[in-house]
Amino acid sequence: MTLSCFRKARRATLCALFAWLGFALCAQAAPSGGRAPDERDLTPLETLGKRVFEDTNLSRPAGVSCASCHDAAKAFQGNNGSAVPAVARGSLPTSLGKRNTPSIMYASFAPPFGFIDDKDEETGEIEKIPAGGQFLDGRARDLLAQVEGPMLDPLEMNAPSKRFIVEAVRDGSYADLVRQVYGEKVFADLDAAFEKLAQAVVAFEASARFHPFASKFDDYLRGEAQLTALEKKGFELFKDPKKGNCLACHAGKEDSRNPEDWLFTDFTYDALGGPKNIAIPSTAKPDSSPDLGLCARKGLAEVAPPGFKVESVCGAFKVPTLRNIAVTEPYLHNGVFDKLRDVVAFYATRDTDPGHWYPKDRRGKPEKFNDLPAAAHENVNVKEVPYDRKPGQKPRLSEQDIDAIVAFLKTLTDREKKQDSESRLR
Numbered sequence: 380m381t382l383s384c385f386r387k388a389r390r391a392t393l394c395a396l397f398a399w400l401g402f403a404l405c406a407q408a409a410p411s412g413g414r415a416p417d418e419r420d421l422t423p424l425e426t427l428g429k430r431v432f433e434d435t436n437l438s439r440p441a442g443v444s445c446a447s448c449h450d451a452a453k454a455f456q457g458n459n460g461s462a463v464p465a466v467a468r469g470s471l472p473t474s475l476g477k478r479n480t481p482s483i484m485y486a487s488f489a490p491p492f493g494f495i496d497d498k499d500e501e502t503g504e505i506e507k508i509p510a511g512g513q514f515l516d517g518r519a520r521d522l523l524a525q526v527e528g529p530m531l532d533p534l535e536m537n538a539p540s541k542r543f544i545v546e547a548v549r550d551g552s553y554a555d556l557v558r559q560v561y562g563e564k565v566f567a568d569l570d571a572a573f574e575k576l577a578q579a580v581v582a583f584e585a586s587a588r589f590h591p592f593a594s595k596f597d598d599y600l601r602g603e604a605q606l607t608a609l610e611k612k613g614f615e616l617f618k619d620p621k622k623g624n625c626l627a628c629h630a631g632k633e634d635s636r637n638p639e640d641w642l643f644t645d646f647t648y649d650a651l652g653g654p655k656n657i658a659i660p661s662t663a664k665p666d667s668s669p670d671l672g673l674c675a676r677k678g679l680a681e682v683a684p685p686g687f688k689v690e691s692v693c694g695a696f697k698v699p700t701l702r703n704i705a706v707t708e709p710y711l712h713n714g715v716f717d718k719l720r721d722v723v724a725f726y727a728t729r730d731t732d733p734g735h736w737y738p739k740d741r742r743g744k745p746e747k748f749n750d751l752p753a754a755a756h757e758n759v760n761v762k763e764v765p766y767d768r769k770p771g772q773k774p775r776l777s778e779q780d781i782d783a784i785v786a787f788l789k790t791l792t793d794r795e796k797k798q799d800s801e802s803r804l805r
Contacts, residue, residue, distance in 0.1 A: 421586060427560050428583025430553045431576050437544050438470040438536035445529060445536075445580070448480045454703035454793065455589065456482040465656055465714025470537045477534070477661050477670065478515055479714035482707045484793070485700045486513060487585040488639075489646050491521045494684050497647075507684045509673060510647045515696045515712050517648070518676045522584055526577040541573040548576060592638035594702065595790040600636045606790065613787030616780050623726075623776060623784055624764035628698045643701035643791065648673045650694035652729070652748035652759035654736050656715040662750075669752050672696045672712065693755040694748075705789045713750065720785050727776040730761065730768045 418426045431437070432445045443459060448467040450457035458480060461468035466476040492512025496505050509517065513525035529535040530544060538544050548557060549566045557565055561575050583589075598604035606614060617625045618633065626633075628649055632640035650672070657663045662670075673679065674693035683689065696712045710716040716725065725736055733745040740746050748756045760766050765775035776784070 421583070421588075423556065423560050424579055424582045425586045426583075427553070427556050427576075428579035428581065428586075430556065431548065431580050432583055434548070434551065436547050436551055437530060437538055439538055439543070440470055443470040443536050448529070448535070449483050451588075454482045454484050454707050456480055456703075456707040463658055463660070464717065465709050466659055467535070469532075469534045471533075474534045474537065475660060477659065478712050479709055481515055481697075481699060482703060483584060483589065485590050485642060485702055487522055487581075487589060488642055489513065489521075492517045492519075493682070494687070495647075507687060508647060509679075509683075509692065510645070512646075512697070516672050516676050517697055522581045523577055526580045527573075542569050545569045545572045545576065548572075591793050593793045593795070595792075595794070596641070596787075597638040599790070600638055600641065602636070607786070609783050609786045610790055611787075613783035613785070616776065616784050617787055621764060621775070622780065625701075625784070627763055629701050644698045646698065648692060648695040648697055649760055650692070650696075650751075650755070650758040651711065651726075652694065652756070653711040653713065653725070653750060654715050654738075655750035656713040659713060662713065669750060669755075670713065671751075671755065690754070691758060694751045694758050701788060702791050703793055705792050719788060720781060723776075723781050723784050723788075727765050727774045727781060730766055731770060731772050731774045733770060 414421075414426060418429060421429060432449075435442050435444045435447070437444065447459040448457050449455040458464055458467040459469075461475060463475055465479055467480050468475060490511035493510065494507040495510045497508045498505055511517065513519040513522060514528065519525035519528055527541065530538045531541070545566065546569070548554060549572075554566075557572075557576070560579065561572075565575060566572050595604055595606075599606055616623045617629075620627070628645055628647065629643040630645040631643060635641070655662060661667055671693045673695040674689050674691075679692075680689050704710075705719055708717050708719065710719065710722045716722045729736060733747050737745040737747050737749055748759050751759070768774060
């Protein structure tokens with residue numbers, strides 16, 4: 380199934396799956412008595428998922444929830460008040476993550492991890508490339524598999540087991556809602572109960588709250604708003620294959636006015652060779668191992684097609700959606716950039732002026748791709764526009780072009796939904 384087809388079939392598939400499992404993801408919300416105001420647009424299942432998502436009693440020690448690092452006010456991205464903004468603080472005082480927290484808005488559109496056909500524009504040959512999945516390295520096949528990761532990670536919520544989580548919910552304030560959704564005997568089998576709680580979180584993360592399509596750009600697509608001259612210029616540069624060439628990875632369907640065809644990611648993986656972020660303690664250590672991204676994904680070789688070289692994706696991370704990118708700083712997998720303009724400028728001048736982005740060695744030569752071992756340098760994207768430049772050459776984008784693209788990217792920030800748009804968005 381192509382990514383386009385997956386997007387169109389996604390909602391129907393989820394509805395059918397959850398209906399088969401015996402609960403109503405797609406049903407209208409039940410009467411809101413006893414529920415918080417921000418739960419009134421959710422079904423009972425989605426409400427349950429929200430409460431699990433926000434439950435600070437599921438960590439050890441208590442105090443951290445999924446929402447701690449996926450803050451709704453920051454497009455479901457964040458760092459739980461970490462002293463190192465690039466990585467999140469966990470439940471233990473000394474716990475810090477190793478990667479930047481990705482936004483989970485629009486994450487439900489990602490297909491399960493697998494390999495898709497990709498046509499080489501120069502040779503016309505078809506090859507299989509990895510795409511989809513969750514987390515920056517795709518280690519979770521889908522949203523359901525993703526739920527348990529942060530909960531059980533010692534650097535994040537630090538829950539000792541799935542059983543611990545289920546027991547905390549069973550003994551907590553919304554246990555009756557769990558029984559309402561799944562039946563009175565839901566806690567009889569604790570292992571099965573965890574799976575059901577995870578399914579509820581998936582339902583919440585698949586709700587319109589996580590994909591409102593409520594940005595200025597969405598209104599522009601619908602014919603309800605106009606871009607400024609600078610924003611329009613940025614959009615054209617964004618699409619231009621000889622300038623920004625951003626659509627090559629941050630995909631959108633140019634002939635479509637449907638916001639769902641503009642997810643600004645193709646869900647593939649790319650090696651950008653971003654600078655090392657020495658602010659991350661685990662990275663700053665002299666004996667620290669480099670973060671190899673996708674090639675370190677457990678079991679990759681077992682699911683890869685014949686002939687696929689796992690080492691070819693060392694340093695590759697999942698292409699993020701650019702929706703809400705202006706409010707989900709810091710950027711790149713290691714959070715090395717805290718300003719959106721710096722990211723765009725890095726793409727434009729990484730290869731024309733590497734000395735601006737990378738430290739210099741004893742001879743004064745920039746140590747390009749210094750966050751990767753030398754063997755992985757050949758995986759870094761240096762062929763596609765705008766990376767196809769050499770030191771001293773003119774960048775594909777001027778300073779004014781960079782400003783224009785940044786102005787366009789700011790139109791991708793979701794705004795509060797209009798009252799009359801709920802029926803259209805659900």
